[in-house]
Amino acid sequence: MMVEERVAQMVARLKDGEHRITPQRLAIFKILASSAGHPSAETIYGALLKEYPTMSLATVYKTLAFLKQEGEVLELQFSDLGNRYDGNKPYPHPHIICTGCGEIVDPCLFDLNDITQKMMAETGFTIVAHRLDFYGLCPECQQKNLNDLAG
Amino acid sequence: MMVEERVAQMVARLKDGEHRITPQRLAIFKILASSAGHPSAETIYGALLKEYPTMSLATVYKTLAFLKQEGEVLELQFSDLGNRYDGNKPYPHPHIICTGCGEIVDPCLFDLNDITQKMMAETGFTIVAHRLDFYGLCPECQQKNLNDLAG
DNA sequence: TCCTAATGGATAATTATTTTCCATAAGGAA
């Protein structure tokens, strides 16, 4: 989906819910829609400061909480890296996290529907979401490690 | 594995590494080995206070960080629930988390080896660990919801 | 028993996130 398309989608959905579209919110939507990675609140805040010098971190957090509640953003919780946000695919999907540089990548999708069904049958839970993260070193960090060993 | 067996295992491994076995550490090992659930640092601290009135939360955190580094405990990070610890199966395995009561259950195991192999081939990452969490309502919370609606 | 580095505990510090409170502004209504 194109960036403008995704932004328009967020705006439309929020208007339906009788929520206001403010310049600050729109700016945050744009950042989320145009981020390939998974920015933190702090990263989003930093990217907005030039255009919105009065922007407050609290506003970023409020907007993220709001988008999360509306199902328009996926929150990935990390107590060490800080939480990260995905506004492009706000539904469960796998991630690969580099333990070297902290990069978070979306691999091609595959779904866990079959496994989820089995889990529900086995445990009696009603499962509505999941999270699947793989941890390792990205190609760049692997190379860097080799160089460090050689040098 | 029996509780004593697991505790003995932790003690043996730490002694190998030239680490000291103190009464406080031993007590934390026992709690971890005998917890079916996934206690938080605070929960472990609370359980120890009766026997060790001078126990400090810092000691619990230090010991958990130490066990994590030694690969004897699995840390599950949650920025909202607080981190939880699993000293019985300190290796990646799936969890089911109840969004109602916060309970964390281990379903029967299945492995993601095949999927992990595919991920590595696709992305070029060297994957060394993963995390798979399912979110939903446990049977008790489902029943409670029904009762709330009826009442 | 002695010795010494590792450890425990009280406390302060950090860091991410949330709340408060009030002035401001969005956007529907007139």
Added chain:
DNA sequence: TTCCTTATGGAAAATAATTATCCATTAGGA
């Protein structure tokens, strides 16, 4: 377009989890 109401933004304080500091204590080998 102007007005009005109420949601929102922003500064700052408050929370809460976790980590670091500092020093007295103690585990456990010599």
